[in-house]
Amino acid sequence: MRLGGEISEEERKEEEEVGTTAFSGGECCGQNKVVVGYALTSKKKNSFLQPKLTTLARNKGIYFVAIDLNKPLLEQGPFDIVLHKLSGEEWREIVEDYRQKHPEVNVLDPPDAIQHLHNRQSMLQVVVDLNLSDCHGKVGIPRQLVITKEKNPSDIPYEVTKAGMKLPLVAKPLLVDGSAKSHELFLAYDESSLSELEPPLVLQEFVNHGGILFKIYIVGENIKVVRRFSLPNISKRELSKVAGVFRFPRVSCAAASAEDADLDPSIAEHPPRPLLERLAKELRHRLGLCLFNVDMIREYGTTDVFYVIDINYFPGYGKMPEYEHIFTDFLLSLVQCKINMKPAT
Ligand SMILES: Nc1ncnc2c1ncn2[C@@H]1O[C@H](COP(=O)(O)OP(=O)(O)OP(=O)(O)O)[C@@H](O)[C@H]1O
Ligand SMILES: O=P(O)(O)O[C@H]1[C@H](OP(=O)(O)O)[C@@H](OP(=O)(O)O)[C@@H](O)[C@@H](O)[C@@H]1OP(=O)(O)O
Ligand SMILES: [Mg+2]
Numbered sequence: 087m088r089l090g091g092e093i094s095e096e097e098r099k100e101e102e103e104v105g106t107t108a109f110s111g112g113e114c115c116g117q118n119k120v121v122v123g124y125a126l127t128s129k130k131k132n133s134f135l136q137p138k139l140t141t142l143a144r145n146k147g148i149y150f151v152a153i154d155l156n157k158p159l160l161e162q163g164p165f166d167i168v169l170h171k172l173s174g175e176e177w178r179e180i181v182e183d184y185r186q187k188h189p190e191v192n193v194l195d196p197p198d199a200i201q202h203l204h205n206r207q208s209m210l211q212v213v214v215d216l217n218l219s220d221c222h223g224k225v226g227i228p229r230q231l232v233i234t235k236e237k238n239p240s241d242i243p244y245e246v247t248k249a250g251m252k253l254p255l256v257a258k259p260l261l262v263d264g265s266a267k268s269h270e271l272f273l274a275y276d277e278s279s280l281s282e283l284e285p286p287l288v289l290q291e292f293v294n295h296g297g298i299l300f301k302i303y304i305v306g307e308n309i310k311v312v313r314r315f316s317l318p319n320i321s322k323r324e325l326s327k328v329a330g331v332f333r334f335p336r337v338s339c340a341a342a343s344a345e346d347a348d349l350d351p352s353i354a355e356h357p358p359r360p361l362l363e364r365l366a367k368e369l370r371h372r373l374g375l376c377l378f379n380v381d382m383i384r385e386y387g388t389t390d391v392f393y394v395i396d397i398n399y400f401p402g403y404g405k406m407p408e409y410e411h412i413f414t415d416f417l418l419s420l421v422q423c424k425i426n427m428k429p430a431t
């Protein structure tokens with residue numbers, strides 16, 4: 087916890103912008119003050135730093151301060167916690183350097199750990215390694231094949247046949263770098279059309295799941311599940327009649343949740359809580375991350391066969407119910423944990 091931390095004029099302005107009021111000194115209404123430096127894109131800042139979050143945070147003594155990207159990070163602060171989601175190697179090095187020079191600051195999360203989620207192959211490999219086959223259900227990943235950038239697109243149909251992959255396939259850019267392009271996904275109904283795609287790619291077997299997906303938001307030890315609309319089932323009949331590759335929209339990212347829709351209970355029922363707790367705990371430890379979400383689907387016609395299809399770093403928490411309470415409590419718990427760990431003097 088920062089005692090007597092100073093906040094610069096620019097940071098003060100920024101705080102006013104996001105609805106927090108800065109003051110010098112380390113205490114607020116008898117509470118210690120927690121300073122959270124943040125480096126987020128303006129889109130993320132707008133969706134995450136909503137007034138309902140910043141107001142509640144201020145009441146709990148938490149102050150969000152914008153990191154000035156035009157100034158060295160090492161000259162800014164002092165911070166208790168740093169929250170960040172920006173792309174690029176340069177930023178990664180800046181944060182890594184800052185972490186080494188300021189081990190007392192909780193940097194959420196370490197850049198190397200985040201990097202794991204920037205590749206759709208390494209992202210899901212942790213789920214495979216977990217081998218969660220008997221914990222109130224089975225959790226795996228869809229069968230997938232990586233097509234590296236050296237591969238000639240005209241060879242993709244052969245590679246797919248050789249690997250014995252079953253159609254239809256979802257084609258996803260291998261790298262996730264925060265760009266719109268890295269979210270450009272295609273559904274492929276026949277093998278020969280696959281040569282229209284541009285490597286590097288991950289080709290994933292499409293798993294019928296009744297058009298509903300579960301977004302499992304993780305904030306430290308907290309788990310919140312929301313239901314979202316997803317792609318509908320593809321029947322054998324449809325598959326036999328259709329050919330080609332089709333781009334599809336970011337259907338499950340829409341803010342509209344499927345929470346209140348009138349759905350078949352066998353499709354809509356949330357995955358069992360013990361399974362989610364085990365999955366979240368294992369992923370937190372194996373990935374070394376606190377802030378992420380997992381997209382999970384239930385194989386259509388089953389009660390307990392689940393697939394993880396995507397893991398995202400620092401997702402759209404603004405769409406998670408009660409995120410302002412969960413997030414502020416989490417930030418306070420981090421600082422409290424540090425205080426408890428300090429040796430008594
Ligand atoms: N293997 C699959 N089987 C069935 N549907 C899938 C599969 N993979 C992806 N989808 C559908 O496509 C959507 C987008 O896929 P995915 O989540 O992997 O992409 P993304 O660009 O990383 O999305 P996000 O916006 O969540 O980061 C999913 O939410 C789901 O509706
Ligand atoms: O924009 P939204 O609020 O929807 O958040 C999305 C987020 O975009 P942002 O980080 O630019 O905000 C995406 O990050 P990048 O992969 O593009 O880095 C990804 O994490 C999505 O899964 C999030 O949607 P959600 O899964 O939570 O529905
Ligand atoms: Mg997704």
Ligand SMILES: [Mg+2]
Nearest residue numbers: 262396397398
């Ligand atoms: Mg994703």
